[in-house]
Amino acid sequence: MINRRRIKDKVAELLRQFSVVQPPVDVERIARRLGIRVRETGFDGDVSGLFVRKGQDAVIGVNSMHSEQRKRFTIAHEIGHFVLHISKPIYVDELVLHFRNRTSAEGRDPDEIEANAFAAELLMPEDFVQQSMSDLDNWDDEAVSKLAKEYKVSVEAFVYRLTNLGYMLDL
Numbered sequence: 001m002i003n004r005r006r007i008k009d010k011v012a013e014l015l016r017q018f019s020v021v022q023p024p025v026d027v028e029r030i031a032r033r034l035g036i037r038v039r040e041t042g043f044d045g046d047v048s049g050l051f052v053r054k055g056q057d058a059v060i061g062v063n064s065m066h067s068e069q070r071k072r073f074t075i076a077h078e079i080g081h082f083v084l085h086i087s088k089p090i091y092v093d094e095l096v097l098h099f100r101n102r103t104s105a106e107g108r109d110p111d112e113i114e115a116n117a118f119a120a121e122l123l124m125p126e127d128f129v130q131q132s133m134s135d136l137d138n139w140d141d142e143a144v145s146k147l148a149k150e151y152k153v154s155v156e157a158f159v160y161r162l163t164n165l166g167y168m169l170d171l
Ligand SMILES: [Zn+2]
Pocket: 077, 081, 091, 092, 093, 111, 112, 115
């Protein structure tokens, strides 16, 4: 089992540290402020991103061919490895956004599950989402896609997050 409380606490700490009080969360800025270099690279195939730590140095590589939302999710995921997984020096991530295919190998690796949970919490903090949802009159697909834009995440990621937070959507 992964420790969701710890992930939530770590994210809350970062948001406080960098005075983030509303969406969209600027994950690239957070990475830089943590001393992580962020590089866009033209990866082959399905590589979304990678994370390398060497001594005091940390670098996130992100696939330059991917959409803005996907790059943001990848950066958030790699920050998760930086914050949560201190002892492992390198991660190469394929298909970080495997929302539908939960049975993939990656979906069973605890580090990857944690990094994905961290990314979801960082891009869509539970408190922010609760506030956004309480301000809504209708939870229709138009409202949800507007919120996804506001958070600068894909509609798929936002819907997945809402479902995980227990919102019963009828889209
Ligand atoms: Zn990963």
